[in-house]
Amino acid sequence: AASSMSLLRASRLPSHGLDPEHPLSQEIATVCQQHWDSWGASTEGMELLESDGPLEVYRSCLEQEGAAVDPILARHTVTGVSAREVAEMFWNLQYRLDWERTLDSAPIVLDTLASDTLLLQQIYKRLWPTAQRDSVFWSHIRHAEQRTMVVNCSTEVGAPPLASGRQRMQLNVSLICETELPEGGRLPTERSQLRCRMQYSARVHPGGWAPMAVLRQVAKREYPRFMRRFSGYCVDRVKHMPLWV
Ligand code: 6CM
Structure with missing residues (x-):
């Protein structure tokens, strides 16, 4: 019985990931559940930063100890890609520098x-007149039924010390994608029959001092730009790839 149990556990690893004894295991489970449940979250009371057809980007102004941590919530729907494909291109580092400009x-x-879970460090472009930022976060992808989600969330577990002159941003980001199948729920044979609904949410604390007005201006420009560039990239990248629903 013991050996069949361990076999079962081993065979579940690719989709359930982390060893339950790992110090990050509980945190990842809790944070991911919160994001998973946020699908369809209301944007009432939020400021609409950008609206362009199916693309909507909202922000609410929130300050914590004098720093702007304005939560962002964006929605988009694109044709020709599945939830799995979009989430994979957000999570898998092989694609990152193709769409990430920060x-x-x-x-x-x-x-x-x-x-399905990486611990990453990213170093960002310096945003004048502030110090350069880095971030250390776990990045987790999971799939269930029609939905695939990626969560990127800062942690101190396993984080290297901060390089001098740098500051560390704290981020809590998710991208949840849902595949919209053609009428009747049959599996599509062509990409034109397939749509992906995306919900992106970001909460970023700048770490050290950064002028609020500059941050807000950059956010207002960069989040809509990211949503367009990333989703456009996905549609383009999969064009000649076999469908993965
Ligand atoms: O979610 C996004 N990217 C993920 C993978 O990189 C990850 C990163 C989140 C960081 C979001 C904060 C970026 C703020 C950087 C400010 C300094 C750079 C300014 C350079 C201007 C060109 O979750 C997409 C993030 C889209 C951010 C607009």
Whole structure:
């Protein structure tokens, strides 16, 4: 019985990931559940930063100890890609520098916690007139039924010390994607029959001092830009790839 139990556990690893004894295991489970349950969250009372067809980007102004941590919530729907494909391109580092423009260098893999969970360090472009930022976060992907989610969330577990002159941003980000199948729920044969609904949410604390007005201005410009660039990239990248629903 013992050996069949361990076999069962081993065979579950690729989708359930982390060893339950790992110090990050509980935190990842809790944070991911919160994001998973936020699908369809209300944007009431939030400021609409951008609205362009199916693309909507909202922000609420929130300050914590004098720093702007304005939560962002964005929605978009794109044709020709599945939830799995979009989430994979957000999570898998092989695609990161193709769409991510805020980075100064390629992400550093500090640890592979499981086949679906990485511990990463990212170093960002310096935003004048503030210090350069980095971030250390676990990045987890999970799939259930029509939905795939990626969560990127800062942690101190396994984080290297801060390089001098740098500050560390704290982020809590998720991208939840849902595949919209054609009428009747049949599996599509062509990409034109497939749509992906996306919900992106971000809460970023700048870490050290940064002028609020500059941050807010950059956020207002960069989040809509990210949503367009990233979703456009996904649609384009999968065009000649076999469908993965
Ligand atoms: O979620 C996004 N990217 C993920 C993978 O990199 C990850 C990163 C989140 C960091 C979000 C905060 C960026 C703020 C950087 C300010 C300094 C750079 C300014 C350079 C201007 C070109 O979850 C997409 C993040 C989209 C941010 C707009």
